[in-house]
Amino acid sequence: MSALQAQPLPKILYSCYHSHSREGEQFVPEHILSFQLAGSMTINDGEHEQHFANGDIRLHQRNHLLKFYKQLPPDGGEYKSLSIYLDQATLHKFSNEYGYTVTKTHINKAVIPIRPTQQYKSYLQSLYPYEQIMQQGNEDLLALKVKEALLILLKTNPEVKDILFDFTEPGKIDLEAFMVKNYKFNVSMERFAYLTGRSLATFKRDFEKLFHTTPGRWLQQQRLKEAHHLIKEKGRRPSDVYLEVGFEDLSHFSFAFKKAYGVGPSML
Template identity: 40%
Template sequence: MTNPTEIIPGVLFYSFLSGMRKEKVGFFEHSTLVLQVAGQLTLETTSQRITMQKGEMLLIRKNQLAELIKTPLAQENYQTIVISLKEDMLRKIALEEQIETVQKYTGQPNVLIPQNDFLYGFFQSIIPYVRHPAEKITTTLGLLKVKEAVQLLLHAMPGLTEFLFDFSEPHKIDLEKFMLRNYHFNVPVEKFAQLTGRSLAGFKRDFQKSFGMAPRHWLQEKRLAEARHLIEHKNKKPSHIYLDLGFESLSHFSHAFKRKFGKAPTERVVTSQS
């Protein structure tokens, strides 16, 4: 199993998976174009749930947290080709093509691309790179492939100009509401700060005002409280929930749980105990 193989450094990735895998955390720092070659991909954010089948294409917007479920289907492994549309490359394209956006992008953060022969042909042109990953591919060629992908996207859906070329910083959003919806994602505090439109110092300051404690401490307490609720009242097994709650390993979760509640999660602490 290889997942993923980097074909053009930082630009083109080929993902191959022989068994089902659920990834609770997917932080998309850059806008990303995905072709589902085989199998099924489900992407879920707080506002959208999208499932892709073989031959479908999805454009994912930058600065998002998402849950990814990668599923092989009958007689079919899971495979994707992923193009990372990095902001520095998009800025170069905007300058060369004299593309200007007059307003912030306000549409859906993830867009299924309608069937398009040109885009599908573009992905077919990438197959040789997938088959020969050991060949040295220059950054210049990577930029050319990104430029081609962008031009074909705009040809298929001209309304994507703001999606691709909105370079404004994330606006400052309701921190408390955001954290209560996204605490289970296992990402660094720096990413939470970025996604709420704050510097790290500003995020910590606002967080202390909202929750009365430091971010890392609150995240640990919140995740453990939710774990206890799921184990006691929903009969969930620790091995089934630790990843969904942002813990890196079952042993890490069990140790933190026992330190907090005095018993291991497998001992199913009762509500009356503290």
């Protein structure tokens, strides 16, 4: 993997590996235009699952939680992707230069498929070889390439204007609905608070008023309940589910599971 971050942002990130497939989760703090160059990626936002194969393009909306699974090509080749980070500073500058503003409320969707066109193909060719163009000293060129990506995106998908140039922070939302959807994401309380439009203190106060317990205790109960269901009813292995339901390591999961259910997860 190689990356170069201009001073200040934007940045372009090229990922390439061939050892094994990878899975994990992440918080997406900035919009990202991502090109699937080889292999595939499956993305789950807590409600929906989307699959992106070689040649697909997607736009990640900022302020979303995602679980992902990166898979090598069937022939055992390399996994490759290219991500253009559309950070707030870059978008503010672009908005001032070209006069883009939000005109209507947009759909708050974690990942939006973008239809591939010849313009994107030519754009990718202009970046090849990726690792050379991202070397130190090419910051000005990278900034121009990010700007070019933005111009192409807005020309081919003008509806994303209301997504890209919405600079508001998350507003106060339905806490119960958000937590039920996202309890399996292993992120900090501060992150949960931010995404629900609350300070940490307000988040904890609202949470305990709604659920009659602390956020930490509720999260563990929900994750253990889901793990119990997956292991007992679906035949899944503990080593395959502990990360999926939001635990950091297998030993902590096994300890908490045994404490809650009287037996270790491998004994079910």
